[in-house]
Amino acid sequence: MxxxxxxxxxxxxxxxxxxxxxxxxxxxxxxxxxxxxxxxxxxxxxxxxxxxxxxxxxxxxxxxxxxxxxxxxxxxxxxxxxxxxxxxxxxxxxxxxxxxxxxxxxxxxxxxxxxxxxxxxxxxxxxxxxxxxxxxxxxxxxxxxxxxxxxxxxxxxxxxxxxxxxxxxxxxxxxxxxxxxxxxxxxxxxxxxxxxxYTKKPHDLLIQKMGIENLSVDAQEQRIAGIVLSADAIKAVGEPEDWGDLVEIARSLQGNQIAYLLRESKDKKSVRCSMRANPPYEVGVVAQAFGGGGHRQAAGCTYQGDLASALRDIVPRLRQQLPSEIK
Ligand SMILES: [Mn+2]
CATH class of the missing domain: 3.90.1640.10 (inorganic pyrophosphatase (n-terminal core))
Known part of the structure; x- marks a missing residue:
């Protein structure tokens, strides 16, 4: 150093x-x-x-x-x-x-x-x-x-x-x-x-509720789960002061190895993506592939495009991070 x-x-x-x-x-x-x-x-x-x-x-x-x-x-x-x-x-x-x-x-x-x-x-x-x-x-x-x-x-x-x-x-x-x-x-x-x-406000808990309601396990790879929030869904509940660790809800599922949170921007032209992985799996490389960065097991990026495109492009790359046989 x-x-x-x-x-x-x-x-x-x-x-x-x-x-x-x-x-x-x-x-x-x-x-x-x-x-x-x-x-x-x-x-x-x-x-x-x-x-x-x-x-x-x-x-x-x-x-x-x-x-x-x-x-x-x-x-x-x-x-x-x-x-x-x-x-x-x-x-x-x-x-x-x-x-x-x-x-x-x-x-x-x-x-x-x-x-x-x-x-x-x-x-x-x-x-x-x-x-x-x-x-x-x-x-x-x-x-x-x-x-x-x-x-x-x-x-x-x-x-x-x-x-x-x-x-x-x-x-x-x-x-x-x-x-x-x-x-x-x-x-x-x-x-x-x-x-x-322990200083969450009622609105912070409503955001958590929205996260749980929009949580899904990947149909092809059950070790991946994510929360996808459209601009309209966010608008209906109201933007939080801080998105905090919402991605942790997906991560907390039993058997989960990779979790993600996708949040569509107000103008629906970009999507903020937060990703987490349990070692030895990595998501830093996926964030970097879309111009973002972070750590190996905690990373994020801003995807340029709409929500459907973000899901189509990012989720397959997350699946690639999980080989079918754990080496
Ligand atoms: Mn830090």
């Missing part, structure tokens, strides 16, 4: 912008806020600019209220030049939206996606890290920044989110050792878990 270049750059930087990807998740927000607290503590001027709204589920995180949303070209042009922009958890520069247009001397790319395009001037991409929060913690440790409670709360959120509450295949002995350090910093892990899991 090329941590040294990032650390050298951050030591001298005075004015720093932190960012994460569009539709930010627990890893991007937590990793970014951990950096905000750590770098502010070193006396630097730090701003967290997000390319789209951060869902209210993360409002419990310290620093949430100071996150600024930057969603258009004019705002990017009006933003003061930064010495450094630090991107957290984004696999490619398009994921940074208009924040990518903010003037800076250096762009540091901190990430763990296997499909990361190394778009930064300095790239610290550790595909073995469970979350980008783990990468951030390595940077902070190398800089000699101690883990305080606020930083640990933010980092804990990254690991809970990206391991699916310590359930996915990226959960290792390292994960638990690393997480134990965060608990040693005095965080209330149980309270954070409740914020992340």
């Amino acid at each position: 090329t941590y040294s270049a990032a650390i050298e750059c951050l030591r001298t930087a005075k004015n720093i912008v932190i960012t994460t990807h569009i539709n930010p998740d627990g890893d991007g927000v937590g990793a970014g806020l951990a950096l905000v607290h750590a770098l502010s503590g070193l006396g630097k001027q730090v701003r967290f600019l997000c390319p789209s709204k951060v869902v209210s589920m993360y409002a419990f995180l310290p620093g949430y209220a100071d996150i600024q949303v930057l969603e258009d070209e004019a705002s990017a042009a009006a933003t003061a030049k930064a010495d450094v922009i630090i991107s957290c958890d984004a696999g490619d520069i398009e994921r940074l939206g208009f924040v990518a247009k903010v003037a800076r001397t250096t762009l540091i790319n901190l990430d763990h996606h296997v499909t990361n395009t190394r778009f930064g001037d300095i790239n610290v991409v550790d595909v073995n890290a469970e979350s980008t929060g783990v990468v951030v913690e390595q940077v902070l440790e190398a800089m000699g920044v101690p883990l305080d409670k606020r930083i640990a709360e933010c980092l804990y959120t990254t690991i809970v989110f990206d391991t699916g509450r310590f359930m996915h295949s990226n959960t290792t002995a390292h994960t638990f050792r690393w997480t134990a350090k965060l608990l040693d910093a005095g965080i209330d892990a149980s309270a954070i878990n409740r914020f992340l899991a």
